[in-house]
Amino acid sequence: MNKEEVDVVVIGAGPSGSVASAWLNKQGYKVLVLEKIKFPRFVIGESLLPHCMDHLEAVGFLDAVKKHGFQLKTGAAFYKGDHRTDFLFKDQHSKGWTWTWQVKRADFDHILIKTAEEQGVTVKFECEVKKVECSTDKQLVVYSDVNGNETEVTAKFIIDASGYGRVLPRLFNLEEPVKTPSRSAVFCHIHDNKRTSQAGENIFIHSFNDNKAWIWAIPFSDRTTSVGVVSETELVTDMAANGGEKFIAHIRNFQDLNGRFAEEKLLFEPRLIQGYAVRSKQLFGNGYVLCGNSTEFLDPIFSSGVTLATGSGLMAAKLADRKLKGEEINWQTEYEDILRKGIDVFRSFVLGWYNGDLQTILFSKTIDPNFKRQICSVLAGYVWDETNPIVKKHEAAIKSLAKVIRMMESNPST
């Protein structure tokens, strides 16, 4: 077997692995990224949040991404029947980025990892991690290349950014069942010639089926758009059957889309992702840490995935740097608890979306402007901003506000 030695192995070249590897490379470590697939490769998850700009900036990726000319995103529009609510990130409570992009991930992810490579990270594509052994100070990773040749890498530390590959959660028995109902998504890319200027920039989210289902429309700069339906697995699987027949009919005829996709050509046959939610019971161990989708993926409704991936990648890399410099790191309090805190803010929003509480708030005519600004910050990804009251008391705030709005709307004289 071939042998190699590096400081850090990063498993996966998605946004999380790119950010983590770039940060460690900047600190002078010898970093090896092992990626199973050849890039560019398709992956879903195309609407970014402003907070991820902070992470891209921290590792020097912004200029390269800017050059590509991705679709600007300045907010999000939520629809339900006759109700429409717009959130513009410039109106958020937190001090932070007020815009971001909507991206075809094949291009975006490729730019990130190429930039990391140009900065000095070694990246090996079509190299699949097969085996990992971890201990306090020496880690072994075995990967196999396209020709089936195996190489054993010795490293001081491992960052698992393998997304749905979930390499270490599988190998180290860290998978934990999710408690929410199984939900799935069916989606395609479609031409979007009828796009109005209103629909020009931002993600549209259309709620239907009594809070149980929704459609996303994520416009790209080449006048194509990503469209998907998310709901419970049974409904979505049925929509995806026979080449996505019912899904296509749905997006062509859905009343609130006003015929936007009625005659447009699809760029590829609809694809299905079943039971997308995943969770790991522990996010670190001797010699390794998990980040991105290796930790947990909740739901696509608030486009949190890439921002949590870049944020956790950066946080994990900073701690790994301190550890490699000889500091004692409390991974529970300095990493897992902090990351889970941010994920939990999104969890309250996701639960509130599907149980109707958050939709009661979002589509209320009487939403308080301060409260709207606080919600807007969460939609921008600033889920660790403790100056935001809704970040501090997310679960209780959503429940009690929805209750008050329902009372006021059922009895306007109160």
Ligand SMILES: Cc1cc2nc3c(=O)[nH]c(=O)nc-3n(C[C@H](O)[C@H](O)[C@H](O)COP(=O)(O)OP(=O)(O)OC[C@H]3O[C@@H](n4cnc5c(N)ncnc54)[C@H](O)[C@@H]3O)c2cc1C
């Ligand atoms: C339906 C749906 C819609 C979504 N919409 C959005 C959205 O609008 N906005 C958003 O921010 N997020 C969205 N997401 C979430 C988003 O897709 C993920 O959170 C994000 O891609 C996670 O990034 P990552 O870097 O952790 O993993 P990934 O981007 O998945 O990268 C992981 C990489 O690891 C590689 N890998 C896997 N196994 C191995 C192995 N054994 N050896 C080597 N390499 C390996 C893979 O090939 C892959 O390239 C959506 C998710 C779903 C399911």
